[in-house]
Amino acid sequence: MTVLERVRKAVWLFKGVMGENAYQSYLDHHAATHTAEPPMTEKAFWRDKTDRQDANPEGRCC
Amino acid sequence: MSEHRNSPDRAGGTPGDGDGRDVDVLVQDPDLPPTALDPSIAEAEEGRWTPAKIALWVGIALLGGFSWTMLALVRGETVNAIWFVFAAVCTYFIAYRFYSKFIERNLLKPDDRRATPAEYKADGKDYAATDRRVLYGHHFAAIAGAGPLVGPVLAAQMGYLPGTLWIIFGVIAAGAVQDYLVMFFSMRRGGRSLGQMAREELGLIGGTAALIATLTIMIIIVAILALVVVNALGESPWGVFSVAMTIPIALFMGVYLRYIRPGKVTEVSIIGFILLLLAIIAGGWIGETEWGVAIFGLDRIAIAWGIIIYGFIAAILPVWLLLAPRDYLSTFMKIGTIVMLAVAIIITRPEISVPAVSEFANRSDGPVVPGTLFPFLFVTIACGALSGFHALIASGTTPKMIQKERQTRFIGYGGMLMESFVAIMALVAALSIDRGIYFAMNSSVAATGGTIEGAVAFVNGLGLAGVNLTPEMLSQLANNVGEESIVSRTGGAPTLAVGIAQIMQSFIGGSGMMAFWYHFAIMFEALFILTAVDAGTRVARFMLQDSIGNFIPRFRDTSWRTGAWICTAIMVAGWGAILIMGVTDPLGGINTLFPLFGIANQLLAAIALAVCMAICARKGAFKFLWIPALPLAFAAVVTISASFLKISSPVPAVGYWANHFAFRDALAAGEESFGAAQSVAAMEAVVRNTFIQGVLSIVFVSLALIVITTAVVATVKAYRNGGGPITEDKAVPSRIYAPSGMLATKAEKELEQQWDALPAHKKPARAGH
Numbered sequence: 001m002t003v004l005e006r007v008r009k010a011v012w013l014f015k016g017v018m019g020e021n022a023y024q025s026y027l028d029h030h031a032a033t034h035t036a037e038p039p040m041t042e043k044a045f046w047r048d049k050t051d052r053q054d055a056n057p058e059g060r061c062c
Numbered sequence: 063m064s065e066h067r068n069s070p071d072r073a074g075g076t077p078g079d080g081d082g083r084d085v086d087v088l089v090q091d092p093d094l095p096p097t098a099l100d101p102s103i104a105e106a107e108e109g110r111w112t113p114a115k116i117a118l119w120v121g122i123a124l125l126g127g128f129s130w131t132m133l134a135l136v137r138g139e140t141v142n143a144i145w146f147v148f149a150a151v152c153t154y155f156i157a158y159r160f161y162s163k164f165i166e167r168n169l170l171k172p173d174d175r176r177a178t179p180a181e182y183k184a185d186g187k188d189y190a191a192t193d194r195r196v197l198y199g200h201h202f203a204a205i206a207g208a209g210p211l212v213g214p215v216l217a218a219q220m221g222y223l224p225g226t227l228w229i230i231f232g233v234i235a236a237g238a239v240q241d242y243l244v245m246f247f248s249m250r251r252g253g254r255s256l257g258q259m260a261r262e263e264l265g266l267i268g269g270t271a272a273l274i275a276t277l278t279i280m281i282i283i284v285a286i287l288a289l290v291v292v293n294a295l296g297e298s299p300w301g302v303f304s305v306a307m308t309i310p311i312a313l314f315m316g317v318y319l320r321y322i323r324p325g326k327v328t329e330v331s332i333i334g335f336i337l338l339l340l341a342i343i344a345g346g347w348i349g350e351t352e353w354g355v356a357i358f359g360l361d362r363i364a365i366a367w368g369i370i371i372y373g374f375i376a377a378i379l380p381v382w383l384l385l386a387p388r389d390y391l392s393t394f395m396k397i398g399t400i401v402m403l404a405v406a407i408i409i410t411r412p413e414i415s416v417p418a419v420s421e422f423a424n425r426s427d428g429p430v431v432p433g434t435l436f437p438f439l440f441v442t443i444a445c446g447a448l449s450g451f452h453a454l455i456a457s458g459t460t461p462k463m464i465q466k467e468r469q470t471r472f473i474g475y476g477g478m479l480m481e482s483f484v485a486i487m488a489l490v491a492a493l494s495i496d497r498g499i500y501f502a503m504n505s506s507v508a509a510t511g512g513t514i515e516g517a518v519a520f521v522n523g524l525g526l527a528g529v530n531l532t533p534e535m536l537s538q539l540a541n542n543v544g545e546e547s548i549v550s551r552t553g554g555a556p557t558l559a560v561g562i563a564q565i566m567q568s569f570i571g572g573s574g575m576m577a578f579w580y581h582f583a584i585m586f587e588a589l590f591i592l593t594a595v596d597a598g599t600r601v602a603r604f605m606l607q608d609s610i611g612n613f614i615p616r617f618r619d620t621s622w623r624t625g626a627w628i629c630t631a632i633m634v635a636g637w638g639a640i641l642i643m644g645v646t647d648p649l650g651g652i653n654t655l656f657p658l659f660g661i662a663n664q665l666l667a668a669i670a671l672a673v674c675m676a677i678c679a680r681k682g683a684f685k686f687l688w689i690p691a692l693p694l695a696f697a698a699v700v701t702i703s704a705s706f707l708k709i710s711s712p713v714p715a716v717g718y719w720a721n722h723f724a725f726r727d728a729l730a731a732g733e734e735s736f737g738a739a740q741s742v743a744a745m746e747a748v749v750r751n752t753f754i755q756g757v758l759s760i761v762f763v764s765l766a767l768i769v770i771t772t773a774v775v776a777t778v779k780a781y782r783n784g785g786g787p788i789t790e791d792k793a794v795p796s797r798i799y800a801p802s803g804m805l806a807t808k809a810e811k812e813l814e815q816q817w818d819a820l821p822a823h824k825k826p827a828r829a830g831h
Contacts (some may be wrong), residue, residue, distance in 0.1 A: 007723055015194075017199030019392060020327040031188030040131070046324040050382035052187065055380075055620055059454050060597035062209035062283050062445055062663070 077708035095816035098174030126152025152799035157234035172467035208685035209445025219430040221420035232447030233482035236693035248457035268772030275765040285640035293553035294500040300349035307341035315387035334565035370638040412494040429505040441660030446485025450666025468802035491561030498531030507651025508738030544577035559583035672773030679777040682785035705763035724751035
C-alpha cells in the first residue's frame with residue numbers, strides 16, 4: 001500500500017465511523033435489490049434517516 | 063421495549079440445532095466462492111505455531127508479566143504510568159486471543175455460512191451490513207461515554223492497584239463476555255432487544271421484572287450522570303458558558319445537515335469542533351468579565367434546573383435538530399480525545415506516587431465514596447469493567463449491522479476491551495495528581511466546608527502517608543485551571559479534568575495552556591453526558607409508552623404528541639427529582655448517590671448475564687455454562703451484598719436506613735443540628751433523601767433477585783430436559799463473505815480475493831467501500 005492509499009483508507013474508516021457512508025451503503029443496497037424504482041435522493045435519505053430515529057431512538061451509553 | 067420487529071421465521075427446532083455446522087439448510091450457492099472459511103483451513107492456520115508467532119506471544123506475555131510485577135510487587139516511591147498501559151494492553155491481547163477464542167469455539171460456535179440479520183433482513187437503513195472496522199468504531203462510540211471516565215477516578219481513593227486489577231481482569235472475564243454474548247444472541251435473533259429476549263427466555267414474570275428494572279435503572283443512571291455535570295459546572299462561569307454554547311452549535315449543525323449540505327457529517331463535525339474550541343476560548347474571556355460572572359456564574363441548583371428543562375425540550379424536539387448533530391460532535395470528540403490522551407500518556411509517562419493499596423481500602427469511612435473495598439470497589443467502577451448498560455446497546459443497533467457471524471468476537475469482546483482501556487487511562491490521569499489535592503477536590507462540602515482552609519485542615523487531618531497539603535497548592539491550582547475554587551468539586555469529572563490538563567500541558571502548551579485543557583476536558587465530559595441524558599430520556603420514554611400501552615392502547619402510538627409529552631415529562635420528573643435531591647443533599651450528593659449508580663449498572667449486568675445463561679442452557683451447552691455463570695455469580699454477590707449493606711449497614715456513612723433513622727431520632731429529640739446537617743430543614747432533607755435512596759436500593763435488589771431466580775429456574779429446567787426450545791431465527795444461507803478480525807489472515811485474504819475476482823453481475827449486494 002502506498003502512503004496515499006493508506007491515507008485514503010484512514011479517511012474512509014473515519015468517515016465510516018462518523019456514519020457518513022450511510023447513504024452510499026443505501027445506494028449499494030438499492031442497486032442490488034429493487035432496481036425498478038429510483039433511489040431516494042441524498043437529501044431525502046438523510047431526512048428519512050433522522051425521522052426514523054425520531055420513532056426508534058438509539059441508546060447512548062454512560 | 064421500543065422494538066416491535068418480530069421475526070415470523072423462528073427456528074423453533076430441537077435443542078442443539080443452533081450449533082451451526084450440521085444444519086443442512088445451509089446449502090452453499092455453487093456459483094459463489096465459499097461464504098465461510100473452511101473450518102479445517104481455519105483450524106490449521108490458527109493451530110500452526112510458527113517460531114515467529116510463538117516469539118510474539120512469549121514477548122507479549124513477558125512484557126505483560128513484567129508490567130504487572132512493576133505495578134503489584136515492586137514497591138518504590140513512585141510507579142510510572144507506562145506500566146499501567148503495558149499491563150493492560152498485553153493482558154487484553156492475551157485474553158482476546160485465547161479466552162474470547164475459547165468462548166467462540168466452545169460456547170457460541172458462530173457459523174459464517176449463516177446469513178446475519180444485516181444480510182437476510184437487509185433494508186439498506188437499519189439492517190445494513192457494515193464493514194467490521196467501521197462497525198467496531200460505531201459500537202465503541204455507542205458504549206463508551208462518561209462512565210469509564212468517572213468511576214475509576216472515585217475508586218482511586220483505595221489506591222491504584224485494586225482499581226487496575228478490577229478494570230483489567232473484570233473486563234476480560236465479565237464485561238467483555240457479557241457484551242459478546244448479548245451481541246451474539248441478539249444477532250441470532252434478528253437483532254432483538256434485551257427486554258424481548260428476557261421475556262422469551264424467562265417468561266412473563268422474569269421479563270416484566272427485567273423491563274421495570276431497566277426503566278428504573280435508566281432513570282437513576284441519567285440522574286447521576288447529570289449530577290456529575292452539575293458538580294463540574296457549579297460556580298464556574300467559564301464552564302457554564304462553554305457547555306451552554308454546545309446547544310446553539312448543535313442547532314446550527316442540525317440545520318446545516320438538513321438544509322445546506324445533507325450527509326456531510328465529517329465536514330459539519332469539523333466545523334462544530336472548531337466552534338467548540340472557540341466557545342472554550344471565549345469562555346475564558348467571559349469568565350473574567352463582571353457581566354459574564356453575573357450571567358453564567360450559576361449555583362448548582364440553577365444549573366440542575368437548567369439541565370432538567372433542557373432534557374425535556376431535547377427529548378421532544380425532532381432528532382435532526384439537536385440529538386443527531388450533538389451525537390456526531392460527541393463521537394468526533396470521543397475518538398479524537400481518547401487517541402490524544404493515549405498518545406500524551408505514552409509520551410509524557412507521568413510518575414504516580416499514590417500507594418498501591420491505600421488506607422481506605424479496608425475502612426468504610428473513605429471521604430470520596432464510603433464503604434470497604436469489597437464490595438464497593440466493584441460498584442464504584444462499573445463502566446470499564448462490567449457495564450450492564452452495554453447490554454442495551456449490544457442488543458440494539460449493532461447486531462443489525464454485523465456482516466458475518468464470526469465478527470462478533472472482534473466487535474463485541476474487542477469493543478469492550480477498548481472501553482476498559484479508556485477506564486485505565488482515566489485512572490492514570492486521576493492518579494497523576496497530588497493525593498492531597500485529590501482528596502480536597504473529592505471530599506464533600508460537608509467535610510471541607512467548601513473553603514481552602516477547611517479543605518487543608520480536613521485532608522491533612524486524615525493522616526494519609528505522603529500527604530502534606532498547603533493552602534497555596536489549592537489556590538495555585540484553581541488559578542491555573544481558571545476556576546474560583548477547586549475545593550469539593552466532587553463527581554470525578556473535575557478531578558479527571560485536572561489530571562488530563564496536567565498531562566496535556568506537559569505535552570502541548572505548558573502551564574499557560576492548563577486552563578484551556580481543563581475546560582476542554584470538562585466540555586467533552588459534559589458533551590458525552592448531555593448526549594446520554596437526551597438519548598436516555600428518549601429511550602426511556604419509548605419504553606414507558608410501550609408499557610403504559612399494555613393498559614391504555616393509545617400510548618402505543620409513538621407519534622401521538624400528547625402521549626409522548628406526558629411520558630417524557632414523567633421520565634424527566636423521575637431523574638430530575640433525584641438530581642435535585644443529589645444537588646441539595648446536605649451529606650454531599652454524589653458521595654451518597656454514586657454507589658446507587660454502580661449498583662444499578664451491575665444489576666443490569668446481572669440481568670443480562672442471567673438471560674445469557676438461560677439461553678446457553680437451552681442450547682444444551684451445559685459443559686460451558688460457567689462462562690456466563692461465573693461473572694453472573696460474581697456480579698450477583700457484589701451487587702446484592704452492596705445493596706444489603708446500603709440497606710442494612712449500621713454504619714451511617716454506608717447504610718441509607720441507618721442514616722435515615724439517626725436523623726429522624728435527632729429530629730424527634732428536638733435537636734437543631736445533627737452531623738453534617740446544620741439546620742432542621744437540612745435534617746429533614748437527609749431524612750427524605752435517605753428514605754428515597756433506601757427504597758430505590760430495595761427495589762433494585764428485589765427486581766434483580768426475581769430476574770436471577772427466574773433465570774436459574776429456566777436453566778435448571780433446561781438441564782433436566784437436556785436443553786429447551788431454541789428461540790433463534792431460522793438459519794438462512796449467506797451469500798457474502800468478509801474476514802472476521804481487525805486484520806485478515808492469510809487464508810481469509812485468499813478467500814477475499816476469490817470474491818473480489820467474481821464478475822460484477824454475479825456479485826451479491828455488499829456494503830462497505
